[in-house]
Amino acid sequence: MAQASTTTYALLGMLAVRSWTGYELTQQMRRSLRFVWPSSEGHLYREQKRLVELGWATVQTEQRGGRRRNRYEVTDAGLAALEEWLASPVQEPHLEVEGVLRLFHGSSATVPELEASLRSSAEQAGAMLEEMLGFVEEYLSDDGPLAMLEAGVGGPGQERLEFGGRVQFPERLHVVALVIDVTTRLLADLGDFLGAAADEVSRWDSTTTGDALATRRRLERIRERHR
Numbered sequence: 001m002a003q004a005s006t007t008t009y010a011l012l013g014m015l016a017v018r019s020w021t022g023y024e025l026t027q028q029m030r031r032s033l034r035f036v037w038p039s040s041e042g043h044l045y046r047e048q049k050r051l052v053e054l055g056w057a058t059v060q061t062e063q064r065g066g067r068r069r070n071r072y073e074v075t076d077a078g079l080a081a082l083e084e085w086l087a088s089p090v091q092e093p094h095l096e097v098e099g100v101l102r103l104f105h106g107s108s109a110t111v112p113e114l115e116a117s118l119r120s121s122a123e124q125a126g127a128m129l130e131e132m133l134g135f136v137e138e139y140l141s142d143d144g145p146l147a148m149l150e151a152g153v154g155g156p157g158q159e160r161l162e163f164g165g166r167v168q169f170p171e172r173l174h175v176v177a178l179v180i181d182v183t184t185r186l187l188a189d190l191g192d193f194l195g196a197a198a199d200e201v202s203r204w205d206s207t208t209t210g211d212a213l214a215t216r217r218r219l220e221r222i223r224e225r226h227r
Contacts, residue, residue, distance in 0.1 A: 002050045002053040002054050004050070004054060004081070004085075005047070005050075006037065006091070007037065007039050007043065007044070007047050008047050008050055008051060008054070008056075009081075009082065009085045010029065010033055010037050010039075011025055011029070011044070011047050011048060011051060012051060012056055012057070012074065012078055012081065012082050012085075013082060014028055014029070015051070015057055015072055015073065015074035015078065016074055016078075016079060016082055017169055017172070018167075018169075019071055019072060019073040019074075020071070020072055021062075021069045021070060021071050021072070022045060022048050022069065022070045022071075022072065023069060025044065025048060025072065026041055026044045026045065029044055032135075032176075035128065035132065035179075035183050036179060036183060038096070048070075048072060051072065051078065052072070054077075054078075054081070055075060055077050055078075056074065056075055056077055056078030056081050057072045057073060057074055057075060057078055058072070058073050058075060059071065059072050059073075060073070097121065097190065098121070099117055099118055099120065099121025099122075099124075099194055100121075100194075102114070102117045103117070103118065103197070106201075106207050107207050107208055108207075109207055110207065111201060111202070111204050111205075111206065111207055114201050114207055115198050115201045115202045118194050118195075118197050118198035118201060119194075119195070119198040121190075121194045122190075122191045122192075122194035122195040122198060123191075125187045125188075125190045125191035125194065126187075126191045128187050129184055129187040129188055129191060132180055132183060132184050132187070133184065135180060136180060138163070138164060139173060139176075139177070141163070143163065144163050144168075145163060145168045145169075145170045145173050146170070146173060148161055148163075148168060148170040149170035149171070149173050153170075154168055154169075154170050155169075155170055155171045156171060
């Protein structure tokens with residue numbers, strides 16, 4: 001029998017909000033959840049099929065504009081599985097930052113290579129941060145999701161409203177705002193650290209030998225910071 005993964009539950013949670021086509025699900029994941037749970041497009045499509053295999057979603061083929069597409073809808077079993085997952089113990093946090101992985105193996109790189117990797121990662125973190133701040137501005141727009149929430153319109157049992165060409169779910173904004181809060185903090189800290197690390201590495205003569213005194217001071221600062 002097919003086994004569920006965290007990505008399966010990520011998609012299942014999206015289906016608990018409304019039905020989506022496979023393309024729409026993938027686009028939603030790329031727009032928002034990639035900041036906290038990145039997955040490749042191919043993996044997302046495989047997970048959509050897994051939902052059907054598990055009996056957690058149904059799929060119907062529909063015709064639109066001369067093209068066929070699959071529309072997924074959650075089942076009662078899927079809603080029960082989502083509730084069970086949300087009540088289960090959470091996994092430990094996963095940090096996947098290739099620039100940090102390359103830093104871990106930095107003693108095998110040249111100084112310019114390691115510096116370039118760190119600067120590129122810092123720039124990418126900054127770009128992701130700017131993208132998320134764009135979401136904040138969107139949510140705060142005069143006729144955006146927050147305005148809908150404050151006016152009590154566009155929610156469950158009402159006509160869904162669009163903003164920016166997308167159907168909105170203002171009743172979910174309180175949890176989305178929390179996710180944006182923690183994610184923007186992490187990205188800002190990550191970008192600052194990687195930029196400072198790139199500056200430090202640029203002053204090294206070599207990556208193969210380290211300064212014992214500087215390393216001791218760093219480790220002691222880490223210990224003091226988290227006591």
